[in-house]
Amino acid sequence: MPSNVEIKASVRDHSYLMQRAKELSASDGTDIHQEDTFFKVPRGRLKLRDFLNGSGQLIFYERPDKDGPKLSSYSISPTNDPQGLGRVLSDALGKLGQVKKKRRLYMVGQTRVHIDCVEGLGNFMELEVVMKENQTTEEGVAIAHQLMQDLGVKEEDLIEGAYMDLLLAEAQQNGCK
Template sequence: MPSNVEIKAALRDMRYLTQRAKELSGTDGTVIRQQDTFFKVPAGRLKLRDFQDGTGQLIFYERPDTEGPKLSNYSITPTNDPQGLVKVLTDALGQVGQVKKERRLYMVGQTRVHVDSVEGLGDFMELEVVMEEHQSREEGVTIANQLMLELGVKEEDLIDGAYMDLLLKNQQNAHAP
């Protein structure tokens, strides 16, 4: 199963981080609009990513919900009918919820740098060090930590969990007495 080492952080200064990502990648990045629908599963996470252009990906992944670098194992398959697949999976499994975001993707070496504006949450940065077969988790963590420093991301800005978790937590807090 493919794997990556991830870091996710809240952004204090989106402009600065975006500029650094441009410099490190040598590109202006690629804008991707996504709607992720999460489904109820007994273990891990299952989401259908709709790229809003008639294509999508069904993604299953497992990773710990901890701050800092974490290993994520995943499986991905493409689809040309994301809306139909959302309906079938919702009928079969039930939905946890949806995350809508605009993502700017920068490639820095083997790392995907995501600068995300998440509807209802705000701005975030996500690093995904795409692991090669021969690499250890420790090598991925080293790469992620180094890139985090180069991007000016502070340890206190790191977050755990997925955007879906943060949205659900916000909903629970809004309904708390």
């Protein structure tokens, strides 16, 4: 199963982060609009990513819910019918919720730097160090830590879990179901 080392953090200075990501990647990045629908599963997370252009991906992943760099193992299958697949999965498993985001993707070496605007939550940054064959988790963690420093991400900005978790927690706190 492929894996990556990832971190997620709140964004303090969006303009600075965008500029640093642009400099480090030597590119303007790529804009991606996504709707991720999460389904109820007994372990890990299962989400259907809809790129809103008739294509999508079914993604299963497992990772610990802790802040800081963590290893995530995943499986991805493309689909040309994300809406139809979403209906089937909702009927079979039940829907946990949906995350809508605008994402700017920058590639820095083997790392995907995502700068996200998440509907209902705000601005976040995510690093995904895509692990190479025979590369150790420690090497991936070191790359993530170096990029955090290069991008100005502070330890206190790190968050645990997924955007879906944050949205569910906020809904519960506000008395929504």
